[in-house]
Amino acid sequence: MDDPDQLFVKYPVAHVKAIQSRLRADADAKQEELRQMVGERYRDLLQASTSIISLSASARHVVDALEDMKAAIPSREQISSPLESDAQLQSLQSLSTHIKLLLDAPEHIWRLLERKQYLKAAWLFLLARVVHRALSNDDADNKESWESHGIDVEEQFPLVQRQWDTVSQFRSQITHKATLSLREHAMSSTDICATLLTLHFLDSRPLVDTLSVFLSQRRRTVSSLLSDHTMRKEGNGHVYRRSSHAQTRRSKIRKSVVHEVKGKVQAVLDVISGTVSTARDIFREDADTGPCLIRRVLGFIQSDHSSSSVDALPKELQFTTISLLTDLPSSTHLLYLPQNIKAYKPYVDLSSSSSRVQPSHLHTRLHDWFDNALQDCLPSVERWLEDLNSVEEVWKVRRAVLQGLRSSKGLHDAERKRLSTALDDLYTKRVLSMWTMTLSLVARNFKETFSSVMANIGCAGNDTSSLNTFSHTLSLHLPQADGIATPNIDAFLKYKAAIRHQLSGRTTLLDQVLESLEIPALELSRSLQAVQSEKDDSEELVGSMLHEYRLEANVTCSQVLEALESSLNNLSDEQDFPLHKIIFIAQVADALESASEFSKHIGCSAQVAEDFRSGMRRLHHGSVDKWRKRNIELSVQDYWRCLTSTRHGSTSTAHRLHSRPSSALMQCLSSLVSSVHQFGMAYRPESMRGQADETLRSFMTSILTSAESEISKFDSGEALGDLVFLQKLVELRGDDWLDTSNSITSTIAMLRRKVSLILATSSRLLTHSHFHTPKFPESSPPVSLEDSSLDYLRRTQLLLDPLLPPITQEGNEKQTSLLRFGLPSAESNAYPVIDLVKPSARFGLLLIENSTLR
Structure with a gap:
């Protein structure tokens, strides 16, 4: 702005002073910046001028030095060769x-x-x-x-x-x-030969001593390898089940353990074989190869090349x-x-004895060193093999080590055979120890599991319905897949196994006992297959191992059989007879004899397996006989007691009871059917039909035997209907039960005479007392009993199916697969199988209300 007055007119005084202060500060800053810039550049100019002067002086000094050298050095023609003149x-x-x-x-x-x-x-x-x-x-x-x-x-x-x-x-x-450096087993024969020549030249050692030094250093290499590793142990070879995640994690750990053991064994064997091979390459002399390598090197040093x-x-x-x-x-x-x-x-004096190693001396030293190294490594290898927890792991190590031995060079066949034989002895010892331990655990775990189950069976508060293979139902839950994720295969396999157990009639308790045998037996079978799968020349080794294993397996089978037999023999035969325990022993024996594959997987000898199954069959029959004897005794006692308590004196009552079997008989037969189901006979009707028939036959024989002594205590009319019904059951068997049929026929005839006498006496008493009584034809009761018993058999054939024989369809008679003995008549009156209980007095009000409603 040109006119300052205009500035004061336009802006206030305070604002003008502020502008003045700002402009003055800017001017001072610019002035200081110019002052600093001029000072720095001046110093640079001074330094540059000083450097130029120094460079000029140095260049002048170099030029002077070159002139002095030119003057001091004579011409080339005046110089003579130092080799000729100086x-x-x-x-x-x-x-x-x-x-x-x-x-x-x-x-x-x-x-x-x-x-x-x-x-x-x-x-x-x-x-x-x-x-x-x-x-x-x-x-x-x-x-x-x-x-x-x-x-x-x-x-x-x-x-x-x-x-x-x-x-x-x-x-x-x-x-x-x-x-x-001789301890490094990775060195080549050439490097080792040069190293041994070093000792020969510096220490003036004979070649025999250099061989000794080499072998002693390699002995220390073997010792360092044997004591250099410590392994973790995870078990004692016991076989048990794990979850899928734990199994996956453990498999990774076990692979690393197997790899480590295999690497250590191979490292030791490589040192042994490499030492022997290198010593032969350096010191061996024969007619075919000529002088040994180290003597050829000495000869080269002394020769004219x-x-x-x-x-x-x-x-x-x-x-x-x-x-x-x-x-x-x-x-x-x-x-x-x-x-x-x-x-x-x-x-070097090649003719001296210090420059030669005799072949016999080399052979002796190598043989002794090989023996000592082998004896040193065997205890450590045995200790390493103890870290392997399965036969499959041991056999993997053996397979890898055997391949390494076969591919190794420099060893004689006898040495290679000796190494493999010594290692096979260790493998055999480890495998047999694992087999023996597993077999001993099988017998011990079975005894503990079986004893625990037997102790809980029949105790107060324990439900024995789990023994019934017919009515017992497992808790099965179908596994669900989570969205689109991969389904859990283990869950489906477990579900499938549970269904198979249910179909085979294996209850929870029975499956618990059998799994203590079957799971380790299956693992043992897999280990046996792993050993037998080798296709090399180890048939003799495998044969001897299997022979030793079979001896132990035979003992295990005998121990299992003896445990069941001793348990059966120790059961008391008193009034509180443990029927449920007898039934469970029979179930275990029957499963081990027929359905279970324990005797197949355990790998015992064929004769012992057959004896084991025969012993289980004998034990099952013994259990059934023992149970049958006691159960029939109790059933017959209950039968006569029920008949005595329900005795009636009227002829009308007797006539009603003649038309069907008594509730006492049906209760006994129903109890026999339940026992048959508990024994698992319903799952194998062909093989167990004889046991059911024998049970029914023994029951009939006991009733007929005791009928003469009990005839005065019960109602003859009711017993007559029971015997006629039993006679119908006997007639279904044909001529095989002829003696039982004759006994029932004679007893029925005796009861009929007694019933006729009772009816006649009752009729005379009623006549004298002026009561009217119906007249029954003489031939009416037998015919009525025959027809009603046959009809009642048709009605109860599904209930009594385990006690009935199988029949074939004859003629054109139309029969269903369920009602094998025909359809019951529709006109017949249906009576309950057991007597109905009358209402209790505590529900009287309900009765009053019902009567009031009527």
């Missing part, structure tokens, strides 16, 4: 080369030791010793040579002795490191001083060494 210079060059080799030797030796090139390190050490002797006063020729040129090495170069003192300390280090000797050796062992000097970093300068030093080679 002997002094040649001696100094040779001296410097000697000293340089000594100075560089420690560094080169360290580098060679790091590369594990021990023979080169030893050769360089020996070469340095030769150079030191050439420089010292020990060599008279060299002394005259150095002194002839006015050089006193000891006085003028004291560094030579001090450097040799440093180099001389490497001898023990080279020997020590070379000896320790002809083509034949060169071709016979590996390239790594074709070693000379020239090749050593060429590989060193300062190889160009070291070529000024005298020819006698460049042609140096260690002294």
